[in-house]
Amino acid sequence: MNKIKVPFKFNLEYTLESGQIFRISKINDGYRIFSNAIFDVYFDGKYLYYNNADENYIKRFFSLDIDFDKIVKEISKDTHITTALKAFEGLIILTQDPYETTVSFICSAFNNIKRIRLMLDRICMEYGNQTELGYTFPACGIDFDENKLQKCGLGFRKKYIAQLKKSREFFYYLYNLDTNFAKKELMGIKGIGSKVADCILLFAYRRYEVFCTDVWIKRIIEKLYFNNIKQSVRIIEEFGKDYFGEYAGVAQQYLFLAAKKGVI
DNA sequence: CTCCAGGTTCTGC
DNA sequence: GCAGAACATGGA
Numbered sequence: 001m002n003k004i005k006v007p008f009k010f011n012l013e014y015t016l017e018s019g020q021i022f023r024i025s026k027i028n029d030g031y032r033i034f035s036n037a038i039f040d041v042y043f044d045g046k047y048l049y050y051n052n053a054d055e056n057y058i059k060r061f062f063s064l065d066i067d068f069d070k071i072v073k074e075i076s077k078d079t080h081i082t083t084a085l086k087a088f089e090g091l092i093i094l095t096q097d098p099y100e101t102t103v104s105f106i107c108s109a110f111n112n113i114k115r116i117r118l119m120l121d122r123i124c125m126e127y128g129n130q131t132e133l134g135y136t137f138p139a140c141g142i143d144f145d146e147n148k149l150q151k152c153g154l155g156f157r158k159k160y161i162a163q164l165k166k167s168r169e170f171f172y173y174l175y176n177l178d179t180n181f182a183k184k185e186l187m188g189i190k191g192i193g194s195k196v197a198d199c200i201l202l203f204a205y206r207r208y209e210v211f212c213t214d215v216w217i218k219r220i221i222e223k224l225y226f227n228n229i230k231q232s233v234r235i236i237e238e239f240g241k242d243y244f245g246e247y248a249g250v251a252q253q254y255l256f257l258a259a260k261k262g263v264i
Numbered sequence: 265c266t267c268c269a270g271g272t273t274c275t276g277c
Numbered sequence: 278g279c280a281g282a283a284c285a286t287g288g289a
Contacts, residue, residue: 019270020270105270106272108269108270108271109270109271109272110268110269110270110271110272110284110285111269111270111271111285111286112268112269112270112287112288113269113270114269114287114288115269115286115287115288116269116270118286118287119286150285153285153286153287154285154286155284155285155286156272156283156284156285156286157272157284157285158285160272190272190273191271191272191273192272193271193272193273194271194272195270195271195272196270196271196272199270212270213270214270214271215269215270215271216270217270232279232280233271234279256270260270
């Protein structure tokens with residue numbers, strides 16, 4: 001295996017099992033990651049060991065050029081978030097493929113993580129390439145068939161994925177856009193609302209300022225910051241962005257995991 | 265058997 | 278713009 005030094009506090013398990021990526025499997029002491037490529041990773045506390053991928057790919061995928069230690073300091077606003085930051089120390093935001101992230105999070109709507117994984121695996125078996133390690137994620141631009149997607153168990157989401165005929169250029173074009181404009185472009189796609197757009201922007205485009213507001217985030221923010229009084233999703237999102245600042249999305253990911261695990 | 269899951273769309277004020 | 282209902286499916 002090759003290895004590369006990780007320049008910030010890092011925890012592989014928290015990062016991979018925080019719901020930002022779905023197609024992962026535990027193997028021995030590490031993980032196998034199924035994406036455009038399929039590769040294995042293991043972290044020894046200092047170095048990240050990997051195979052089946054080149055160094056630049058790993059550097060970008062694990063955001064090794066981002067200063068997460070600094071980001072964690074910046075979002076340490078109070079004891080609530082600090083508890084989450086401490087409980088899941090080393091959780092960082094990956095940099096995933098935009099197309100794969102888009103398909104994945106369209107599937108995430110009104111769904112649970114286990115079944116999202118199941119649906120994506122079936123899509124990959126139907127449309128991806130088979131390798132010795134498993135099925136890769138299908139390439140952008142593929143022509144989906146609603147009947148096959150139905151068999152993959154997508155339910156009402158099948159029409160959204162079938163309609164998703166955005167080109168590679170579209171996802172590339174978003175890299176250069178202002179976050180708000182990129183969000184509007186994404187929300188022009190059927191099946192993508194505010195929350196899914198934010199997830200794509202955070203997990204694929206490194207837009208750390210978004211505040212993905214799902215049911216878990218809504219509940220925990222209402223509990224911790226609104227005295228348990230119900231708020232609209234829009235209010236929660238605005239609050240998160242204002243309160244946590246330019247790295248609100250990272251704070252959101254810690255709060256999400258902490259809320260799910262019942263730590264806060 | 266009933267309930268619920270990392271929301272979005274569609275409809276009607 | 279903002280509430281309310283409908284939406285497919287698999288696991289608990």
